[in-house]
Amino acid sequence: MIPEIHIEDYNYPLPDERIAKYPLDERDASKLLIYRDGCITERKFRNLAEELPADSLMVFNDTKVVPARLFFRRESGAHVEVFCLEPADPADYNVSFASTEHCRWKCVLGNARHVKEGECLVPDGGLGEILPDLGLSARMISREGPTGIVEFSWQGGVPFSRVLERCGQVPIPPYLRRGTEAIDLERYQTLYAHIRGSVAAPTAGLHFTQRVLDDIAARGIETANVCLHVGAGTFLPVKSSLVSEHPMHREPFTVSRELLCRLRDGSRSVVAVGTTSVRTLESLYYVGVDCLERGEPFDVAQWAPYEREYAPTRAEALDAVVRYLDARGLPELQIGTRIIIVPGFRFRVVDAMVTNFHQPQSTLLLLISAFVGGDWHSIYDYALAGGFRFLSYGDSSLLFRR
Numbered sequence: 001m002i003p004e005i006h007i008e009d010y011n012y013p014l015p016d017e018r019i020a021k022y023p024l025d026e027r028d029a030s031k032l033l034i035y036r037d038g039c040i041t042e043r044k045f046r047n048l049a050e051e052l053p054a055d056s057l058m059v060f061n062d063t064k065v066v067p068a069r070l071f072f073r074r075e076s077g078a079h080v081e082v083f084c085l086e087p088a089d090p091a092d093y094n095v096s097f098a099s100t101e102h103c104r105w106k107c108v109l110g111n112a113r114h115v116k117e118g119e120c121l122v123p124d125g126g127l128g129e130i131l132p133d134l135g136l137s138a139r140m141i142s143r144e145g146p147t148g149i150v151e152f153s154w155q156g157g158v159p160f161s162r163v164l165e166r167c168g169q170v171p172i173p174p175y176l177r178r179g180t181e182a183i184d185l186e187r188y189q190t191l192y193a194h195i196r197g198s199v200a201a202p203t204a205g206l207h208f209t210q211r212v213l214d215d216i217a218a219r220g221i222e223t224a225n226v227c228l229h230v231g232a233g234t235f236l237p238v239k240s241s242l243v244s245e246h247p248m249h250r251e252p253f254t255v256s257r258e259l260l261c262r263l264r265d266g267s268r269s270v271v272a273v274g275t276t277s278v279r280t281l282e283s284l285y286y287v288g289v290d291c292l293e294r295g296e297p298f299d300v301a302q303w304a305p306y307e308r309e310y311a312p313t314r315a316e317a318l319d320a321v322v323r324y325l326d327a328r329g330l331p332e333l334q335i336g337t338r339i340i341i342v343p344g345f346r347f348r349v350v351d352a353m354v355t356n357f358h359q360p361q362s363t364l365l366l367l368i369s370a371f372v373g374g375d376w377h378s379i380y381d382y383a384l385a386g387g388f389r390f391l392s393y394g395d396s397s398l399l400f401r402r
Contacts, residue, residue, distance in 0.1 A: 002303050003344045009191040010369065011360045012380050020393035021176055023187040028209045031388055033379065033397040035372060040382050045159035045207045045396050047213035048354070050397075056352075057268040058216060059259075061202040062225040063277045066161075067168030069180075072121035072138050074114075079124055081110030082138055083171060084164070085199060085232050086252075088149050093197045093229070093252075097161035102153040104141060108232060109148055115140050120387050123167065124217040136163065138364040161196060171232075173392050175359070188392070197229035197252075202244075204274030204355045205393040214280040224262065227251035228337075237319045238361055246300045246363070253280045256332045257325050260284070264318035269351040275364050280351040283337040285310075288317025291324045303343055314348045345373060352400045357383055357390040373402035 024030055030045035043051065052058070068084040087096035089104040096103045109115065121138040134154045141149040154163055169180045170188050190205035193214075208398065216223065233249030240246055263270065263284070272278045283300040290298045292312055312320075319331060340363060357380065358364040369376040379397065388395040 002244050002306050005342055005366070007238045007243055007246075008241065008363050010362075010376075012377075014360055014384075014390060018384070018388075018390050019030070019175060020064065020395075021178065021391035021393060022183065023206065023393045026209070027111045027187075027191070027207050028212050030207050031386075031395040033386075033388065033395070035375075035379055035384055035397065036400045038225075038375065040379065042386065046212055048212055048398065049219050049221070049344045052216070052221055052271060053220065053269045053352075054219060054221070055268050056271045057077055057222045057224060057262060058271045058273065059274045059277050059281060060190075060192055060205060060223065060225050061228055061280065062190075062194040062200060063198040063227050063229050063276075064191055064196045065170060065189055065198045065201050065230075066196050067164050067170050068154070068162075068199045069169040069171045070138070071169060072168075073329075074119070074121060075126040075224055075292070078107075078111065078114070080112045080115060080121055082121070082150055083108040083110065083199070083232065084150075084168075085147070086229075093195075097159060097196060099160045101155075102151060102155050103160050104151045106147060106150055107150045108146055108323045109143075109150075112148075114139075115143075117142060117283065119250065124354050132161065132290040134158065136167065138332070174294070175391060176393075194223070194225070195227045195254075197227075199232050200230040202228075202274040202276045203339055204229060204277075204353075204396065206355075206393070207396050208273075222262075222268065224256075224259045226253060226255050226259065226277060226280045228276045230276055236344055237359075238363060243342060243366065244303075244361075246340075247272060248363070250278075250336045250338050253275075253283070254338045255280065255284060256331050257322060257330070260318050260325075260333070261321050263349060264315045266314060270349055271352045271354065272350045273354045275353070275355055275367055276359075277336060278350050278353055278367065279341065282341065282345075282347060283339050284333075285314060285317045285319065286339070287333065287335060288312065288320045289322035292317065297321065297324060297333065297335050298392055299335060300339045302338040302340050305339065305341075341370050343370045347371065347372045347401055352398065352402065354396060354398055356392065356394055357388060368399070371401055374400065
């Protein structure tokens with residue numbers, strides 16, 4: 001049964017001065033709140049390894065943020081912001097990034113109310129001078145509210161990934177209330193970012209340095225990667241009073257066959273780095289149920305975890321995914337999820353998580369509440385009273401599931 005949750009019950013006062021507008025000079029100098037068995041302590045993030053169970057498997061999201069915000073203008077001179085969300089044609093991220101003449105993306109459009117279908121936009125400001133031989137243009141193919149399909153065209157045999165790197169800006173969160181600056185090119189990206197596709201950073205990973213990663217390895221803690229490309233939906237507030245009326249956007253993810261095998265026996269504590277890793281790992285169970293019941297995997301629906309009771313064990317579900325991959329000679333699972341994790345959710349994979357402090361009345365705060373058995377108030381009250389910095393560039397926490 002879909003739970004009846006009022007988003008107003010997940011509010012707290014967050015003064016603007018508590019939102020970290022810039023990162024600290026050192027990534028691992030941030031504060032670390034530790035929540036274990038209802039008790040709260042704190043340390044520096046660089047001490048994280050000492051707080052992890054020695055038999056842990058730590059899972060990171062190695063997605064990479066792309067400079068997805070581009071600026072164009074109409075023939076009239078009006079400015080139009082084009083924020084690339086996900087590739088439409090070709091729909092595969094890697095194929096789209098490798099395109100050398102044109103490609104189409106689903107985009108959020110700013111100040112584009114009067115832009116008509118078929119209208120061509122030209123680079124704004126100095127973009128035309130950055131790569132004068134590109135002949136870059138953007139043509140509106142179709143519109144649906146604030147989003148639309150935009151076709152980008154250019155010359156010179158340059159891959160689209162290069163076009164974005166030279167012409168785009170890193171899309172930092174709107175609540176920072178400032179423009180993108182040079183520091184964001186490095187710091188709004190995890191140290192281990194590898195696979196291009198996100199329009200927002202998995203910010204729990206921003207605290208990790210090579211020193212912290214080395215300490216984790218020295219303790220014998222295993223690590224692994226998943227890849228979930230974070231969409232612009234991560235910025236969307238819950239506008240309806242009832243959470244059941246809030247739509248979650250699809251986000252594609254990839255998990256290797258090897259990791260599925262490591263997860264299925266349940267012999268190690270699983271520590272997820274960030275809410276994106278949590279959503280990926282917990283989605284795997286429902287993918288496995290589809291493989292058992294329907295013979296193949298499907299995208300995980302938003303409310304699938306709440307619609308009925310599920311009998312298969314974690315091992316049975318993940319075994320089914322592995323068998324599906326083996327039967328087709330596939331080394332990894334590639335699929336999508338719209339899963340929403342709210343109080344009442346049954347966690348089947350993740351035992352602990354590293355995460356930042358999230359916005360009031362957000363789906364991420366609902367996830368935290370579900371994970372700590374509703375005890376989010378004590379965690380956030382402690383953080384507010386203790387001078388912790390909030391949101392993307394803020395401090396961190398290590399939460400153990402209740």
